[in-house]
Amino acid sequence: MSGEEIQRDVVEEMLYRATLKQSFQSDVEEIRRIYGIPECGFKNRSAAEKWWLGEDEKLHSSADFDQGIWDLLSKHYLPQGANGLLESYVLINNFKFLPKLAHNFFICEYEEILLTPSAMEKRWLNSNKKFIRLYISEDTSLPMVKAYLDEHWRSIRKLVFLKTKKQKTIRRSKNSKRDELIWKLYQKTRIELGLTRGEYKDVRVSTILELKYGIKVTPENIRKIVQRMRTLRDS
Numbered sequence: 001m002s003g004e005e006i007q008r009d010v011v012e013e014m015l016y017r018a019t020l021k022q023s024f025q026s027d028v029e030e031i032r033r034i035y036g037i038p039e040c041g042f043k044n045r046s047a048a049e050k051w052w053l054g055e056d057e058k059l060h061s062s063a064d065f066d067q068g069i070w071d072l073l074s075k076h077y078l079p080q081g082a083n084g085l086l087e088s089y090v091l092i093n094n095f096k097f098l099p100k101l102a103h104n105f106f107i108c109e110y111e112e113i114l115l116t117p118s119a120m121e122k123r124w125l126n127s128n129k130k131f132i133r134l135y136i137s138e139d140t141s142l143p144m145v146k147a148y149l150d151e152h153w154r155s156i157r158k159l160v161f162l163k164t165k166k167q168k169t170i171r172r173s174k175n176s177k178r179d180e181l182i183w184k185l186y187q188k189t190r191i192e193l194g195l196t197r198g199e200y201k202d203v204r205v206s207t208i209l210e211l212k213y214g215i216k217v218t219p220e221n222i223r224k225i226v227q228r229m230r231t232l233r234d235s
Helices: 003-019 022-034 045-052 062-075 080-092 119-126 142-160 176-186 201-213 219-234
Strands: 108-112 132-136
Touching: 003 022, 003 080, 022 062, 022 080, 045 080, 062 080, 062 142, 132 142, 176 201, 176 219, 201 219
Parallel strands: none
Antiparallel strands: 108 132
């Protein structure tokens, strides 16, 4: 697996964990409301592309929308390199990247350093200073760069200068759909699960998984998964 693929897996896992939090979902709902995006996102790529290209009458400003995405990433301590996946999530409610929605021309872009392919980046990493990349296209003038920095400095400053949570090692969830199912089943009441005195939720959920879904998970692992899911939601 290439470095780019590893990085994408890590970023997607970070976004997945963010979606488990109500505060993140509330912010996504607010962005959708502001920019005329349906409450649960567009139903298909075509509708999202029409909105992006301004072919309907929905409120839309691509520059402001981009800023909103970057602000959301900064607020929830997500890497700026995840902006494309987050745009897709906001627009169509999943992480399938929408290449047609990408800009055809960039003046500048910035992103947080996640990998270190060059000696220069290693020097910066060894400096113990938080930093970002800034990409500048060949036909961009100095005034254009200054205008870009003026427009995006608030998000850049949050990313670089403000205190952020300590970065943790992120491991991709191998069974996220299964774990979500276990969490939903475990949230049911004892009455809904048909439990009587002396019967336990973890045992009943384990039985339901095997009989109804063909998934074998021991009661002990059910408890561990529920605790992990609770921690992700509370963090």
